[in-house]
Amino acid sequence: MAVTIHHVARVAEVSVSTVSRAFTVPDMVHPQTRRKVLQAAEELGYQPNRAARGLVTGRTGNIGVVVPDVANPFFSAVLKGCAARARGAQHVVFLADAAEDPRVEAEMVGAMAKQVDGIVLCSPRENSAELHRVVGTSPLVLVNRVEGGLPAVLMDSADGVRQAVEHLAALGHRRIAYLSGPAASWAGEKRLGGLRAAAPACDVEAVELGPFPPTFQGGIQATDLALARGVTAVLAFNDLMAIGVLNRLAARGVSVPGQMSVIGFDDIEMASMTTEPLTTVQMPMEAAGRAAVDILLDDPQPATELQRWLPTQLIVRSTTAPLPATPATR
Amino acid sequence: MAVTIHHVARVAEVSVSTVSRAFTVPDMVHPQTRRKVLQAAEELGYQPNRAARGLVTGRTGNIGVVVPDVANPFFSAVLKGCAARARGAQHVVFLADAAEDPRVEAEMVGAMAKQVDGIVLCSPRENSAELHRVVGTSPLVLVNRVEGGLPAVLMDSADGVRQAVEHLAALGHRRIAYLSGPAASWAGEKRLGGLRAAAPACDVEAVELGPFPPTFQGGIQATDLALARGVTAVLAFNDLMAIGVLNRLAARGVSVPGQMSVIGFDDIEMASMTTEPLTTVQMPMEAAGRAAVDILLDDPQPATELQRWLPTQLIVRSTTAPLPATPATR
DNA sequence: ACACTCCGTGAAACGGTTTGCAGAGTTGGG
C-alpha cells in the first residue's frame, strides 16, 4: 500500500541502502545516482516512515505538547509557537489536551513518552508529586513554571507588573486593585511578588483582591469588589478577567478610562477587539512555545541552560488614562 | 530506561505473552494471574508502548488533525472536540498547524500518514488537486467541506442563516446586509445559498456585501459599506467579523441593537463577552470534532455514511431587537 | 601489483509487542 524505500530502490535501480543514504547522507552517493533516486522518490510520492526511522535512530521526529485546554487562547498561542518551531525542524507535534485534569495530564505524558523526542509541559497548576512521577520518561521542558531543576521557559510576569504599576503611577493613580488569579499558579505568585515590590517603589497603594477564576466571569465578580474599595485603576490577572471588568464597569455606568483605568495580562487577540482596546501586558506566548521546542531539540543536554527568561511588555491602548478628578465609588 | 512488558513479566513472574494477554485479552488469563500482572504493572508504572504495538497490529492509536490555524477559536474548538473524543478511545492526537498554507498542509498529511489511524482535515480553502493527491495515504474525514465522495462532517450553515433571517424578519427587519467571508469557503457558499433561499421566503431584502477577510478588521471594513446601504440589520460571516461590526458601529455612534441589529456566526466564547452579548448562530464545533473522530474510529469502512450533518442553532442574545423607527444611515 | 578511494550492496539490527503453536495441567465422561 504505502510506498516504501524498497519501491524507490526498485524504480531507481539501486539498493535500499543507497536510497536511504541519498536522503540522510547525500554526499556519500554519486550525484548522478542521487538524482536518479530523488527522481524516483518524487514520482512515487515517497515519504520516509518516521516511525520506522525512529526504530533505529532512536529519534522519532515528534515532540509532545501538553496543555490544560487548547481552547484557551493563551495555550493555543503557546501551542502555535511549538508547532511552528517544530515544523521548522521537520518535526510534528503530538497534542495532549489535559482537560484541566492533572491525572489525565500524567496519563497523556505516559502515552506519548515513547513516541516523542521531548515534551513541553504547560501545566500551571499540576501538583509537584504528579509532575515528578512523570519526569525521566522523556526530556521535559516546562512553560511558565519552575520546578525542581527541570528546564523551563519563563515569562517575566513580575516585570510586567512593574511596567503596569509604573504606567499607572505615572498617570497619577495612587490606589489600584490587583485581581489575582488561581492561588496555585506560578505566574500568579510571580505577579503578586512583582506587585508587592513595585507598588511601594512607585508610591502606589495596591489592594489585593481574590483569588478569582481567571475567566470573564471572574472579572465580572471581581469588579464590584474593586469598586467598593475606591480604587482608580484595576490590574487583572489576565485579559479574560480584564474584559469581564470592562463589561461590568460598563454595566454599572463607570466609564473607562474616564473614571477607571483597566490593565490586563497576556495580550490575547481579543484584547484589541474590545470597545475600548485594552491596555495589557503582553506575554510572549508564541515565542515561549518556540523557545521550549528549541531547548528540546537543540540541546543534547537539556540541563545546560535550565531557565530561559522571556521579557514581557506593556502595550498601552485605550483603557488607561490620567487619574480622574473624582474616583468612581458607588 | 523505559519500563517494558518484559520488566512487568519478570516482576509478576510470568512470561511476556501472559502480560500482553492480561491487557489485551483479559479473560484468556487466569484471574489470579491477571491480578498479579496488573499489580506489577501498576507498581512499575508500566505504559504499553503504542509504537511497538502498532508495529504488529497495524493500528497506531493515534489520530491526526490538521487545521489551518490553531489560534483561531473556531479551529481550536474543533481540535478540542477531536482531542476529547480521541482520549475517550485511548487515542492521542497528532496536530498539524498548516499555517494557512495548502502546501504545508499536504506535506504534514504525508508526514503523519504512517503513524496515524486516520486524519481529520479542516481546510476550508485548500484546492481540490492538492486534496486528492493526499487521499489514499490514510483514512480521511473532512470537516465542513464536501469533496469527491470523501466522508465528511458538515454543519448546517444554510439552516443557520435561515434561522437568523427568520429571526430578523420576525423582528420587523426588511432590509439586511450579509457580510460574506472568503469566496472559496465551502461554508461561505452554503451560507450564501441559505440566504438566497431564506430572504425571499421571509419577504426580506438581502444586500450581499463582500467578500471580506473573516476577521475583526474585515468586520470594521464592512460596517461602513453596510451603513451606506441603509440596512437595519447585519448578518456577518462569523463572530470575529460581527465583533468588528459592533466595534465600528459604536465608533460611528450607531447604537446596537437600538438602531442596528447584528448577528454573528460560530458562537465562539468571545461572542458572549462583548459589551452587548452577541446574537449568533451556534456552530457545533466541538461536536464536529468528536463526530469526525467517531467516523474515523468506529467505522471499519469509512465510506458507509459519507456525510454526517450537524445542526446549527441561533442563540439570541442582546444585539438583535425589533426594527427601529428610523434606520441608521449616515 | 599494490594500496587507496569511491560508491554501492547485502544483511543485520532496531525494539516492544502480539500471536500461532505447543505443552502442561486439570477436569470429566465413558
Add this chain to the structure above:
DNA sequence: CCCAACTCTGCAAACCGTTTCACGGAGTGT
C-alpha cells in the same frame, strides 16, 4: 483408569521500514 476436551501459560517468530555496518568491486595513482 484412560483419553478427550478444555484452560491456561510459555516459547519464539513475526511485525514494520529504516539505518548502518562490514564488505566488495571498480577504477585510479604509484
